[in-house]
Amino acid sequence: MKVVVVLPTYNEAENVGRLIHALQAPFERTGHDCAILVVDDRSPDGTAGIVREAQRRHPNVHLLEGERRGLGAAYIRGMRHALRELKADVVFEMDADFSHDPDDVPRLLKALEDGADFVIGSRYVEGGSIPAEWAPQRRAISRWGNRFARYIAGLSPVRDCTAGFRAIRGNLLRDIDLDHLHVQGYAFQIALLYEARLQGARIAEVPVHFVDRTAGESKLGMKDLVEFGLNVWWLRLRSSATFGKFLLVGGSGVVVNLGVFTLLLNAGVGKFIASPIAIEVSVVSNFLLNNYWTFRERKSTQRVRVKGLKFNVVSLLALALSYGTFVVLSHAFPEWPPQLSQFLGIVPATVVNYVLNSYWTFQKAPPAERRRHRRRR
Ligand code: GDD
Numbered sequence: 001m002k003v004v005v006v007l008p009t010y011n012e013a014e015n016v017g018r019l020i021h022a023l024q025a026p027f028e029r030t031g032h033d034c035a036i037l038v039v040d041d042r043s044p045d046g047t048a049g050i051v052r053e054a055q056r057r058h059p060n061v062h063l064l065e066g067e068r069r070g071l072g073a074a075y076i077r078g079m080r081h082a083l084r085e086l087k088a089d090v091v092f093e094m095d096a097d098f099s100h101d102p103d104d105v106p107r108l109l110k111a112l113e114d115g116a117d118f119v120i121g122s123r124y125v126e127g128g129s130i131p132a133e134w135a136p137q138r139r140a141i142s143r144w145g146n147r148f149a150r151y152i153a154g155l156s157p158v159r160d161c162t163a164g165f166r167a168i169r170g171n172l173l174r175d176i177d178l179d180h181l182h183v184q185g186y187a188f189q190i191a192l193l194y195e196a197r198l199q200g201a202r203i204a205e206v207p208v209h210f211v212d213r214t215a216g217e218s219k220l221g222m223k224d225l226v227e228f229g230l231n232v233w234w235l236r237l238r239s240s241a242t243f244g245k246f247l248l249v250g251g252s253g254v255v256v257n258l259g260v261f262t263l264l265l266n267a268g269v270g271k272f273i274a275s276p277i278a279i280e281v282s283v284v285s286n287f288l289l290n291n292y293w294t295f296r297e298r299k300s301t302q303r304v305r306v307k308g309l310k311f312n313v314v315s316l317l318a319l320a321l322s323y324g325t326f327v328v329l330s331h332a333f334p335e336w337p338p339q340l341s342q343f344l345g346i347v348p349a350t351v352v353n354y355v356l357n358s359y360w361t362f363q364k365a366p367p368a369e370r371r372r373h374r375r376r377r
């Protein structure tokens, strides 16, 4: 097999030469034809020069240079080159700063040989770890990034969704449209994982110890975090039509709420009476649309009576929240048009409504129940 380790570098002059050297022994142990492809974005510290020097000693080292557009953009360029020019059967992602142990390469490759298509060097499975010296802030970014990826983007069976140490089958990558991932930075990791899952890839996680770099510094920036946050929701939208429908229903609820509110005001009804009536009408219209459209496919095993009761509890809560917000804002900002306070009242109610209705009122039956239910039909 032809194995290509893609090493993105930006200012890794202190690390890249040593890493190229350190990879040679584990390469030997794999028994495969292994190469390194450094993707350097014209690092001002002379990283490319050090790679060229290493090329004289190690013929299996390739260098690709380009403009700096982010970690994801570098990986996309590198992977394309590895597949087309180097005819890779397996492509590795790996950091060039020794956070990933070169001696783990054969272990990841072994998991691939055992049948996986997408192997993750995972910090968040039994036996893996993040650096003990990581500051609370860095820990939080990593943990919450993974939580978001798992529960919002829907990657939940995977424990380490943002890992940058991975071995991927070339044929899987050839089936993925790398040019249309729409990511430039670190969000690449979850975007690629998402596509791999869409392709039905067999994903395996191998525990690794991620160690902090000792030379140079991390390039993770604010821009990466913002792109990551947006990408998580984008993947969520793509994966669940349910969420899209929920947004549409929510939009219709806003129209119904403000429409009824305005009609009542025009009919001479006082605003503190018109507000809860308009809220209640929109809560009912939202429930009906969600019940018969958004969550229609959810094979709930609960009785309609139970669902109705839960719906009433959720409605009351949403009504209280929404009306409470309206009253508070109306008194705090009497000069605002009442429609504005009424609209702002919708925001907290929508969140509570979706969470409670999705996970409680219209909750999916647990797998065993669902199976029994299907058999019954
Ligand atoms: N070519 C190129 N262009 N390389 C880049 C760029 C870029 O814009 N940004 C970062 N790199 C390279 C770095 O030089 C390094 O070799 C590797 O990508 C990882 O960058 P670090 O800056 O060291 O990342 P990190 O340690 O903060 O993040 C690691 O953990 C994250 C999850 O916690 C990486 O493994 C990430 O991929 C991972 O998502």
Ligand code: MN
Residues within 6 Å of the ligand: 095, 097, 099, 213, 218
């Ligand atoms: Mn690093």
